Amino acid sequence: MAKKMNAFYAQSGGVTAVINASACGVIETARRHKDKIGKVYAGRNGIIGALTEELIDTTKETDAAIAALRSTPSGAFGSCRFKLKSLEANKREYTRLIEVFKAHNIGYFFYNGGGDSADTCFKISQLSEQMGYPIQAIHVPKTVDNDLPITDCCPGFGSVAKYIAVSTLEASYDVRSMAKTSTKVFVLEVMGRHAGWIAAAGGLVEDHGIPVVILFPEIEFDQKKFLARVNKLVKEHGYCTVVVSEGCHYPDGTFLAEQGTRDAFGHAQLGGAAPVVANMIKDALGHKFHWAVADYLQRAARHIASKTDVKQAYELGKKAVELAIAGHNSVMPTVDRISDVPYKYKIGMADLKDVANVEKFMPRDFITRDGFGITPKCKRYLTPLIQGEDYPKYQDGLPVYVTLKNVAVAKKLPTFKL
Amino acid sequence: MAKKMNAFYAQSGGVTAVINASACGVIETARRHKDKIGKVYAGRNGIIGALTEELIDTTKETDAAIAALRSTPSGAFGSCRFKLKSLEANKREYTRLIEVFKAHNIGYFFYNGGGDSADTCFKISQLSEQMGYPIQAIHVPKTVDNDLPITDCCPGFGSVAKYIAVSTLEASYDVRSMAKTSTKVFVLEVMGRHAGWIAAAGGLVEDHGIPVVILFPEIEFDQKKFLARVNKLVKEHGYCTVVVSEGCHYPDGTFLAEQGTRDAFGHAQLGGAAPVVANMIKDALGHKFHWAVADYLQRAARHIASKTDVKQAYELGKKAVELAIAGHNSVMPTVDRISDVPYKYKIGMADLKDVANVEKFMPRDFITRDGFGITPKCKRYLTPLIQGEDYPKYQDGLPVYVTLKNVAVAKKLPTFKL
Known part of the structure; x- marks a missing residue:
């Protein structure tokens, strides 16, 4: 891509205490690479915002507001439960997505979600090949269920x-x-x-x-x-x-x-x-x-969030942008554990085709023989993930959470019926 | 009372995030007045511990363990749901209590509970007059329901x-x-x-x-x-x-x-x-x-306790001991609000006869006309009470809460069947 392209970021599925920390990582990193990435447009209510051309201009938010996302639970741009059908089953939606991306010069697609969303992101990542529109789709993992494969754990x-x-x-x-x-x-x-x-x-x-x-x-x-x-x-x-x-x-x-x-x-x-x-x-x-x-x-419960979790949520958002800048498509940044004690990990990368629609269950050796408890191995896995407190600020006894302005980008296209 | 008497302390009814902070206030204050008050014996599971002579010797706990009560939720000595009948209806229980108090030289009775417990404490406070046993009974207020009268609010x-x-x-x-x-x-x-x-x-x-x-x-x-x-x-x-x-x-x-x-x-x-x-x-x-x-x-939820609440829970426990030392019987220390903004209060005192079996409901003018919301007056009342955070220490991602040794005092009396 010779021309500097804008980015689309959206939140999908059940929200978490730290999904906004990933949003913070994406937006702050994009802001640090203005030579490579143009504006970050957020989808209002996930992928639906892309289909309906309801884009939010994150450049209208101050650096302080974006920074505050790190300690704000929920999905700041709205999330959705909406799964794209396959290209064969509903080409109309994909055609529309490309129209919207074209209209707003979008070349990067960051989708922040769990297993179902990884599937959506994977389908978008295929647009380049299947429909000739150049887009790089990066999945930012997020799920409280911790059931995404390959990554050692999932933010949230x-x-x-x-x-x-x-x-x-x-x-x-x-x-x-x-x-x-x-x-x-x-x-x-x-x-x-x-x-x-x-x-x-x-x-x-x-x-x-x-x-x-x-x-x-x-x-x-x-x-x-x-x-x-x-x-x-x-x-x-x-x-x-x-x-x-x-x-x-x-x-x-x-x-x-x-x-x-x-x-x-x-x-x-x-x-x-x-x-x-x-x-x-x-x-x-x-x-x-x-x-x-x-x-x-x-x-x-952002008030009792794990510091480790908040940090990783941010890092994976940041890494997603770095992967996009490095030219990757159809990938997901991952947490790769190096050791339990002391807890060490690095941020790695997985192919989306290996992530979409795969659920990671508890290994049998994490569960005691009688089926009612967890094994020492499971405790070694879990313990680092809940380490550290990352308290929000409080005012009048309540946490200070940010609500963004969420300024709409002017629409350029005819209305699209979902 | 010429002879230095021991104290009995017990927790009653539903426990709270800060009832142990009151226990901490009682025990630390008694320890600072060893010239006036002997040992503090805690009832194992509330008043039941007094009836069954299951007393816990709190002098066996270190100062550090007692201090840690301030940030530990639940009832460290066990609580109970057990209401004494009236003296007329069950004289046997009162006779037993006096036997236990006599056997262990107990002259102070601190009962930490809500409305039902205030009733129990009131009945004990009458033992002096009705059965000739000299005891000073002080109620330490505690209830998440906030429904005790006279006091502006209730710890918990x-x-x-x-x-x-x-x-x-x-x-x-x-x-x-x-x-x-x-x-x-x-x-x-x-x-x-x-x-x-x-x-x-x-x-x-x-x-x-x-x-x-x-x-x-x-x-x-x-x-x-x-x-x-x-x-x-x-x-x-x-x-x-x-x-x-x-x-x-x-x-x-x-x-x-x-x-x-x-x-x-x-x-x-x-x-x-x-x-x-x-x-x-x-x-x-x-x-x-x-x-x-x-x-x-x-x-x-001690992890998100109100700092104001923790402070008041401690202060009321402390005040209960001070009231006992000053010779009071059948009273309860109270929070008396002086102003909302800035929030000011003093610790006062109420007669137990005015507290027992009285429930304080939300005043109608704290509830909006339509019945579905709270009024600004109610917000002014509530806001100071949730002020401040008082985080426990954490280790390996979990709060550090104390479990006491709870060493039993040797029994001196025959077994009593409840």
């Missing part, structure tokens, strides 16, 4: 893991205090539809003397074994904590709690496994229970 | 309020990001059986531009009005957040969600109002939702 996960570990520790101290005459079992439901990485983080409290049972999506739920385990722990310790993944399911694939609704990708909307498990315990063992469902609180 | 509340305000802000940023193609309504269920103080804290995010609907236990639930309000906010903002108190109920007194079980005090065990509200919105308005139930996470 370390902070959720820290939140779940801290919350499990605190709530377990609480139930321990109450157990003599009141609550004996505390059940915490956490995210993780197919992969148990988030639930695993609850297991980190075991080294603090907390009796904990983890229910992973990777392990088929066995009610009898589970109740026996809870019963044993309550007899031994007087109480126990259960961390149940929303994706926990019976051998026939039925989730412990389905809400009966599906999202735009056709996934079942889950929630409510905790009360199911709690009532199961009450009915079988008679123990008084309390249960919590962390839901958005866990992935939005 | 400020930290829950901060947690709820921060979490509501963070989750609202999240749903705002997702609203275009996915979640439009986020529902957070918070504690508060009869009083809406905790729910009110969610209203503090309104000044950050968040459209929020609060459902208070003080306001009878009107489904039609509620849905109209949610509908209006989603139309205007694209999304909204609902903070629902567990005590929210219909005009006939039925809670939005009862679990059908009751605690030791005969209170219905609540939980599950959030999914009820979320599904109500889905059915009537069709909006995709997410819901969370904070449960123990909110009251145990």
